[in-house]
Amino acid sequence: MEVENKYVTIKGYLVGPPSESDFELRIAVCVLKADKGSNDVIVKNLCVSVDPYQINRMKNYSSSQTSTNFATRLVPGEVIDSNGIGRVVASDNSEFAEGDIVAGLLGWEEYSVVRGGSWLRKINSMEFPFSYHLGILGSSGLTAYSGFYNICKPKEGEKVFVSAASGSVGNIVGQLAKLSGCHVVGCAGSKRKVNVLKDKLGFDDAFNYKDEPDLKSALKRYFPGGIDIYFDNVGGEMLEAAVANMNAFGRVAACGVISEYIDTGRRAAPEMLDVVYKRITIQGFLVSDHMNIMADFISTTSDHLRSARIHVLEDISPGLDSAPAAFVGLFRGHNIGKKLVWISDN
Numbered sequence: 001m002e003v004e005n006k007y008v009t010i011k012g013y014l015v016g017p018p019s020e021s022d023f024e025l026r027i028a029v030c031v032l033k034a035d036k037g038s039n040d041v042i043v044k045n046l047c048v049s050v051d052p053y054q055i056n057r058m059k060n061y062s063s064s065q066t067s068t069n070f071a072t073r074l075v076p077g078e079v080i081d082s083n084g085i086g087r088v089v090a091s092d093n094s095e096f097a098e099g100d101i102v103a104g105l106l107g108w109e110e111y112s113v114v115r116g117g118s119w120l121r122k123i124n125s126m127e128f129p130f131s132y133h134l135g136i137l138g139s140s141g142l143t144a145y146s147g148f149y150n151i152c153k154p155k156e157g158e159k160v161f162v163s164a165a166s167g168s169v170g171n172i173v174g175q176l177a178k179l180s181g182c183h184v185v186g187c188a189g190s191k192r193k194v195n196v197l198k199d200k201l202g203f204d205d206a207f208n209y210k211d212e213p214d215l216k217s218a219l220k221r222y223f224p225g226g227i228d229i230y231f232d233n234v235g236g237e238m239l240e241a242a243v244a245n246m247n248a249f250g251r252v253a254a255c256g257v258i259s260e261y262i263d264t265g266r267r268a269a270p271e272m273l274d275v276v277y278k279r280i281t282i283q284g285f286l287v288s289d290h291m292n293i294m295a296d297f298i299s300t301t302s303d304h305l306r307s308a309r310i311h312v313l314e315d316i317s318p319g320l321d322s323a324p325a326a327f328v329g330l331f332r333g334h335n336i337g338k339k340l341v342w343i344s345d346n
Ligand SMILES: NC(=O)c1ccc[n+]([C@@H]2O[C@H](COP(=O)([O-])OP(=O)(O)OC[C@H]3O[C@@H](n4cnc5c(N)ncnc54)[C@H](OP(=O)(O)O)[C@@H]3O)[C@@H](O)[C@H]2O)c1
Pocket: 051, 052, 053, 139, 140, 143, 164, 165, 166, 167, 168, 169, 170, 187, 188, 189, 190, 193, 233, 234, 254, 255, 256, 257, 258, 259, 260, 285, 286, 287, 288, 329, 330, 331, 332, 333, 334, 335, 336, 337, 338, 339
């Protein structure tokens, strides 16, 4: 059977901040039948993830600028692939049967053909809402968990600073830090977000970085005894200010540099003399380096969820048509928690 498959694509490569007019919805035909011997799986998409890093795949980098080559460049006119959850509607793959709920690399589209069934995994338990497998139990959760425990190596009582703290990764890092007995301060871009961090998620303190003309002094105020751990989601001036306020043997997990994704001109950098004299470790990492701790991560996080020790923040936009606005909103601070686009209920 053939169906119309609505999908989202970029019209051309992006320069500067994204806007909704950079995207368009197109329609292709999808055959809901997997060819014999192909191992392909055809998935009806239910919910897809919207992530800041995708913008780096929408730019036309020259070869000397392919700092983002961990993810391949998107092609204008073709579907924007992304993590997602869906229901199998046809399969030539012995590991997947019609009706299975699966997570994997799908796309901003109604139906995805997953060649060879690669990167697809079955969700066997419906103990938690399936959207959690894109956030708290998915890539965002594993990023927070691996970055905080493997890179930051926290000790009880240490002082932790998290930027983009109400975002998908940041809110989980802050909650894990509290569970580890640390003192946690987060920053975010609105009063409403600051209230969520303090009142709902249990951060010790939080501030709106947009209200602070001098970030170094702001951090001095919030950390009079210095910062031991900085979980950096934004880079730029915030990284510079955090390093200036770090204690000896402090650790920085360089998770992302969203402040530079849409403004390649801004390149504030930490004072290297501070890094040397204070013996600070700044380590970049990718979640894909830490797949070996997946089982431990799922089991620990599931326990936290069962005992309500951790809150889930999801921010869901309805309908595939909302994907461009949802994506653009990440760079305007619209989301609180994991940004998702809901495509279909079943
Ligand atoms: N290393 C890895 O493997 C890995 C994996 C996943 C994500 N990441 C990175 O982690 C970071 C957070 O990702 P996420 O998925 O959790 O996104 P997110 O925090 O849920 O969404 C983006 C948030 O970033 C903040 N922001 C946007 N532009 C900013 C700017 N110019 N300066 C400061 N803050 C800005 C906004 O919040 P405010 O209102 O607070 O400004 C926005 O809501 C990103 O840098 C991402 O690329 C890395």
